[in-house]
Amino acid sequence: MSGKADAAISIRSVSKYYVSGNGKKTKALDSVDLTVNRGEFVSIIGPSGCGKTTMLKMVGGILGWDHGEVEVLGKAVEGPGPERATVFQSFALLPWMTVIDNVSFGLKVRGVAKPERYNIARGLLKSVGLGDFEHAYPRQLSGGMQQRVGLARALAVSPQVLLMDEPFSAIDAQTRLILQTDLLDIWSKTDLSVLFITHAMDEAVFLSDKVVIMGARPGHVTEVIDVDLPRPRNEATRRDSRFVELTGRVWDRLRGMITDPNADVAA
Amino acid sequence: MVAARPARPRAPRWRLESMADRRLGRLAIRIAALVLFIGIWQAAGDDSINLLFPTFTRTVSVWWDLVESGVLPITLLITNQTLFVGFLIVLVLGIPIGIFTARIKLMDKIVSPYLTFLVAIPMIAIIPVIQALLGLTFAARVTVVVLFAIPYVVINTAVAVRRVDPVLTEMAFSFGASRLMTLRDVVLPAAVPGMMAGIRIALGQALIGMVVAELTIVGAGIGSLIADLQGRFRVAPVLAVACSIVIEGIILMSLVEWIERRLGRWSKQ
Ligand SMILES: Nc1ncnc2c1ncn2[C@@H]1O[C@H](COP(=O)(O)OP(=O)(O)OP(=O)(O)O)[C@@H](O)[C@H]1O
Ligand SMILES: [Mg+2]
Numbered sequence: 108m109s110g111k112a113d114a115a116i117s118i119r120s121v122s123k124y125y126v127s128g129n130g131k132k133t134k135a136l137d138s139v140d141l142t143v144n145r146g147e148f149v150s151i152i153g154p155s156g157c158g159k160t161t162m163l164k165m166v167g168g169i170l171g172w173d174h175g176e177v178e179v180l181g182k183a184v185e186g187p188g189p190e191r192a193t194v195f196q197s198f199a200l201l202p203w204m205t206v207i208d209n210v211s212f213g214l215k216v217r218g219v220a221k222p223e224r225y226n227i228a229r230g231l232l233k234s235v236g237l238g239d240f241e242h243a244y245p246r247q248l249s250g251g252m253q254q255r256v257g258l259a260r261a262l263a264v265s266p267q268v269l270l271m272d273e274p275f276s277a278i279d280a281q282t283r284l285i286l287q288t289d290l291l292d293i294w295s296k297t298d299l300s301v302l303f304i305t306h307a308m309d310e311a312v313f314l315s316d317k318v319v320i321m322g323a324r325p326g327h328v329t330e331v332i333d334v335d336l337p338r339p340r341n342e343a344t345r346r347d348s349r350f351v352e353l354t355g356r357v358w359d360r361l362r363g364m365i366t367d368p369n370a371d372v373a374a
Numbered sequence: 375m376v377a378a379r380p381a382r383p384r385a386p387r388w389r390l391e392s393m394a395d396r397r398l399g400r401l402a403i404r405i406a407a408l409v410l411f412i413g414i415w416q417a418a419g420d421d422s423i424n425l426l427f428p429t430f431t432r433t434v435s436v437w438w439d440l441v442e443s444g445v446l447p448i449t450l451l452i453t454n455q456t457l458f459v460g461f462l463i464v465l466v467l468g469i470p471i472g473i474f475t476a477r478i479k480l481m482d483k484i485v486s487p488y489l490t491f492l493v494a495i496p497m498i499a500i501i502p503v504i505q506a507l508l509g510l511t512f513a514a515r516v517t518v519v520v521l522f523a524i525p526y527v528v529i530n531t532a533v534a535v536r537r538v539d540p541v542l543t544e545m546a547f548s549f550g551a552s553r554l555m556t557l558r559d560v561v562l563p564a565a566v567p568g569m570m571a572g573i574r575i576a577l578g579q580a581l582i583g584m585v586v587a588e589l590t591i592v593g594a595g596i597g598s599l600i601a602d603l604q605g606r607f608r609v610a611p612v613l614a615v616a617c618s619i620v621i622e623g624i625i626l627m628s629l630v631e632w633i634e635r636r637l638g639r640w641s642k643q
Contacts, residue, residue: 167548187548199545203563203640213549215559244640264549 114181115268115300116143116166121175122325123161134325135161138175141319141328143268143300145180148291150303150311151319152357154364158326159304163272166302167193179268189217192261196273198253200245206232206256207241213264224263231259234293251282258290269294271303275310284345287313291340308357312350313340320360330360428610437614445599446618453595454622456512457584460519464576468524469569472531473557485528492525497583501590515587515595522583523576530572534565567638574630581623 123136136158143149151159164170165177168187177184179191192213200209207228214224232238235255237248245253254274261269275283287310294301305311311318318332334353336344344350412430419429428436440446474481501518508514538561546556588597596619603611 169544169548187550189550191548193545193548195541195545197539197541199539199541201542201560201563203566212546212559216546216549216551216555246640 113145114142115145115147115179116141116149116302117176117178117181118142118162118166119176119178121162121165121172121177123158123165123170123172136172137325137327139321139326139328143302143317145267145300146298147317148294148301148303148315149317149319150305150315151321152305152308152311152361153321153326153329154323154361155306156326157321157323159321160272161326163193163270163302163304166268167191167270189264190267192264192266192269194254194257194261194269194271194274196276198245198250198257198277200253200256200260202245204244205241206237206243206245206248209245209256210259210263212260217264227263228259231263232256234262235259235289249282250278251286254278254286255289258293262293267298267300269299269301271301273304273306276306283307283310288341290314291338295339308354308361309345309350312336312353312357313344318353318357320357322364332356332360425607425609428613433610433613433617436610437617440611440614446615449594449596449599449615450618450622453584453588453597453619456515456519456587456595457580460516460584461523461577461580463516463520464523464527464580465573467520468527468572468576469531471524472528472569472572473535473562475528476532476535482532489525489528492521493529497522498586498590501587505591510591512594514591515584518587518591519580519583522586523580526576526579527569527572530575531565531569534568534572535561537568538564567634567641570630570634570637574627574634577626577630578623581619581626585619 118139118141121136121139122134124132125135126132139158139162141149141151141162151162153159161170165172166179166184168184168191179188201212204212207225210228210231211219211221211224214227219227229238229241232241235258237252237255237259240248240252245256248256254277257274275286278286291314301314303311303314312334315334318334319328320330320332321327322329332353336347336349336353416430418427419432420426421429421432437446471481471485475485476482497518500521504514504517504521508517542560542564543556546560551559584595585597588595589601590597596615600612600615603615
C-alpha cells in the first residue's frame with residue numbers, strides 16, 4: 108500500500124531491534140509513525156538514545172528495520188537512492204580531497220564527467236558562500252565552513268529529500284545561527300523536503316514546519332508540534348513571542364523525560 | 375547568503391622561516407655528529423696489520439678499490455635483485471592480503487596465526503628449512519626477504535583499513551557507491567598513511583633479510599662477498615662492503631620516508 112501522494116517521507120508503524128554481540132535483542136524503535144510532506148521541513152528532537160539516528164539511517168536506506176513500512180516519495184525504501192542525500196554530524200569529508208572534489212563526490216559516484224561535476228560543484232560552493240575555497244583542503248576550513256562543504260556535497264546530487272543528522276551540533280553557537288538562516292535561505296529556493304535531527308530546541312522551532320518529539324526506551328513519537336511561525340524566518344523570528352512560546356513548549360515535553368528517564372515509559 | 379570569512383590559505387611567513395631554520399639546525403647537528411663519528415673512527419683505527427680495525431681513510435680507499443675493480447658494483451647489483459624482487463612480491467601480495475584480512479573474518483582467522491608465527495620467531499631459525507626446500511638459489515634468497523618483510527605490510531595494512539572512520543564509508547554508501555568504489559575512493563586512500571608506515575618497517579626488515587639470506591644461504595651477492603673476505607681476515611674490505619649496504623639502506627629508507635610524508639600530508643594536524 109502506498110502512502111499519501113504528497114508525502115516525501117512516510118514511516119508507518121516501524122519497529123526496529125538491535126542485536127548486540129552477546130545475542131541480546133534491544134528494541135530501538137517501537138511502532139513509529141512519521142510523515143514529512145513534500146517541501147516540508149521537519150525536525151526530530153528527543154533524548155539521547157531514543158532512536159533518531161536509527162530512523163534517519165532507515166530513511167537513508169543504509170539500515171534495515173523489522174516491522175512496518177518506510178517510503179520515500181511513494182516508493183518503498185530498499186537502499187540508498189539518488190533522490191535522497193545526507194548531511195553528517197561529523198561532516199564526513201574526505202581529508203585528502205580538495206573542497207571541490209569533496210563536493211563532487213556524489214556526482215562522481217553517479218558517473219558524471221569531471222568538467223560537468225566541477226561546474227555543478229562550483230555553483231553550489233558559491234551558493235553556500237565558499238566560492239573562493241574550491242582548492243582548499245577540509246582541514247584548512249573552520250567547522251562551520253566544513254559543514255557548508257558537506258551541505259554543498261549533498262545538494263550537488265540534486266536530491267528531493269535531504270536528511271540531516273545533528274548537522275550543526277559540532278559548530279559554535281554563533282556560527283550555528285548563521286548556518287540556520289543560510290540553510291533556510293537555500294531550502295526556500297528549492298522544493299526540498301528536509302528531515303532534520305537536533306538536540307537544540309530553538310533550532311528545531313526556528314527551522315521547522317513540524318517538530319517531532321520522541322521518547323526513549325524504546326524509541327517512539329510522543330508528540331508532533333506544528334510550528335505556525337510565518338516564513339521567511341529571520342533574526343526577528345527569534346525574538347517573536349510565538350517563537351519563545353513554542354520553544355518553551357518543546358522544552359516542557361522534553362524536560363520530563365530527562366529528569367525522570369522512566370516517566371515516559373510508564374505513561 | 376553570508377560569505378564565509380576567507381581563511382589564510384598558507385601558513386604565515388614567519389612560520390615557514392622558522393621551519394627552514396629548524397631544518398638547517400637539524401642538518402648542522404647531523405653533520406657535527408657524523409664528523410665526530412668519523413674522527414673517533416680515524417683515531418681508533420690501526421692500519422699496521424690487516425687483522426686490526428682499519429682507519430676511516432683506509433676503509434674509504436679500500437672501498438674505492440672495490441668500486442673501481444667492479445667487484446662491489448656487480449655484487450650490489452646481484453644483492454639488489456633479491457631485494458627488488460622480494461620487496462615487489464611483499465607489496466603485491468602483502469597489501470591485498472592486508473585488505474582482505476581487515477575485511478573478511480575468515481581470511482583473518484586463516485592469516486593471523488601465520489603472521490604471529492612469522493613475527494614471533496627468530497627468522498634465522500627457519501632459514502635452514504628454506505635452504506633445504508629451495509637449495510642455494512635465487513628463489514631461496516627471495517623467499518627469505520619476503521618472509522622477513524611481509525608480516526609488517528599485511529599487519530599494518532589490515533590495521534589501517536580497520537581504522538578507517540566508518541562514517542566515511544557510510545557517506546560513500548549513502549551516495550550509492552558500490553563496495554569496490556568505496557574501497558578504491560575512500561578506504562584505500564584513507565589507509566595509505568598506515569600502509570606506508572608498514573611499508574617503511576618492511577623495507578628495513580627486507581634489507582636485513584637480504585643480507586642474512588646471503589650470509590647464511592651462501593650463493594651470491596654482498597653476503598657471500600663479506601663471508602669470503604672475512605674468511606681471509608681482510609677486515610678493511612669487510613667494513614667497506616658493510617658500509618655500502620648501510621648507506622644503501624639509509625638512502626632507500628629516506629626515499630620511503632619521503633614518499634610516506636608526501637602521501638600522508640593530509641593526515642597531519
Ligand atoms: N549498532 C548498534 N547496535 C546496538 N545498539 C545500537 C546500535 N546503534 C544504536 N543502538 C542503540 O539504539 C538506540 C538508538 O540509537 P540512536 O543512535 O538511533 O539514538 P539517537 O537518538 O540518535 O541518540 P543521540 O541523540 O545520542 O544521537 C540506543 O539505545 C543505542 O544504544
Ligand atoms: Mg544520533
